[in-house]
Amino acid sequence: MRIVWNTVYAMALGLLIYGCEEPVREDPFVGIGAARWDVGKSANFLLSDDRFTKLELEIAYMEGFRPTDVLLDEMVDFLEEFTFKPEGIVLNLKEIPAEGEEFYSAEAIAALEDQYRQTYNEGNTVSIFLLVVDGNFKQDETEFFTIGAAYRNTSMVLFGKRIMENSGGFRRPPRGILETTVALHELGHLLGLVNIGTEMVIPHEDEEQAFHCEEETCLMYWTVETNNVFLFRPQTIPTLDDNCRNDLRVNGGR
Numbered sequence: 456m457r458i459v460w461n462t463v464y465a466m467a468l469g470l471l472i473y474g475c476e477e478p479v480r481e482d483p484f485v486g487i488g489a490a491r492w493d494v495g496k497s498a499n500f501l502l503s504d505d506r507f508t509k510l511e512l513e514i515a516y517m518e519g520f521r522p523t524d525v526l527l528d529e530m531v532d533f534l535e536e537f538t539f540k541p542e543g544i545v546l547n548l549k550e551i552p553a554e555g556e557e558f559y560s561a562e563a564i565a566a567l568e569d570q571y572r573q574t575y576n577e578g579n580t581v582s583i584f585l586l587v588v589d590g591n592f593k594q595d596e597t598e599f600f601t602i603g604a605a606y607r608n609t610s611m612v613l614f615g616k617r618i619m620e621n622s623g624g625f626r627r628p629p630r631g632i633l634e635t636t637v638a639l640h641e642l643g644h645l646l647g648l649v650n651i652g653t654e655m656v657i658p659h660e661d662e663e664q665a666f667h668c669e670e671e672t673c674l675m676y677w678t679v680e681t682n683n684v685f686l687f688r689p690q691t692i693p694t695l696d697d698n699c700r701n702d703l704r705v706n707g708g709r
């Protein structure tokens with residue numbers, strides 16, 4: 456009898472403790488977990504002011520690879536032009552130690568983000584992380600070298616060494632123009648271009664190069680993230696064509 460009573464008591468106590476606990480209702484759109492999705496999955500959050508009214512761009516660059524002012528200005532301008540963020544766009548730039556590696560794998564890049572990224576979606580603020588490393592991408596093919604990549608829903612990387620090698624001097628774009636072009640292209644992927652999180656109003660995805668625009672002069676043409684980017688127009692940063700602009704607008708952007 457006593458045992459039964461104890462059991463009932465324990466059950467009641469258990470219920471009491473359970474009942475007092477706050478229901479765990481985590482917001483799936485903030486914190487680290489919300490920065491682990493695939494590229495394009497946050498396009499609407501980045502473009503519209505429905506959920507986030509402010510945008511923070513965190514840039515972590517390895518020593519010796521500080522982005523040019525052209526890149527910093529143009530990235531903010533691009534975001535202001537295509538997104539609705541009434542509370543503004545904030546830039547957060549910091550230097551991190553150089554790793555001295557010649558090549559970085561996708562895993563190594565993700566690990567560096569884990570180590571150095573400080574801002575995640577929080578409150579009304581949506582966050583984008585740009586990492587600039589001192590080496591190249593491990594999976595570079597011999598013909599086309601990757602200069603940058605978007606690798607998670609709010610994460611992108613630039614390969615500083617590749618930028619240095621392919622800019623400045625004879626028949627090469629100035630460094631600011633090259634790195635800015637690639638950075639804006641990767642930003643375009645985070646905004647869901649092309650057909651990767653932002654639906655196409657009119658079909659314009661390149662048949663051979665998935666997630667890229669078929670228009671050769673568009674910022675989202677596939678060669679833009681490779682060293683072939685400036686074979687035809689070395690001195691200007693390509694812009695988005697009408698198809699890409701319309702897609703962004705329909706997904707909540709400007």
Ligand SMILES: [Zn+2]
Binds near residue numbers: 640667
């Ligand atoms: Zn691309």
Ligand SMILES: [Zn+2]
Binds near residue numbers: 668669670
């Ligand atoms: Zn386009």
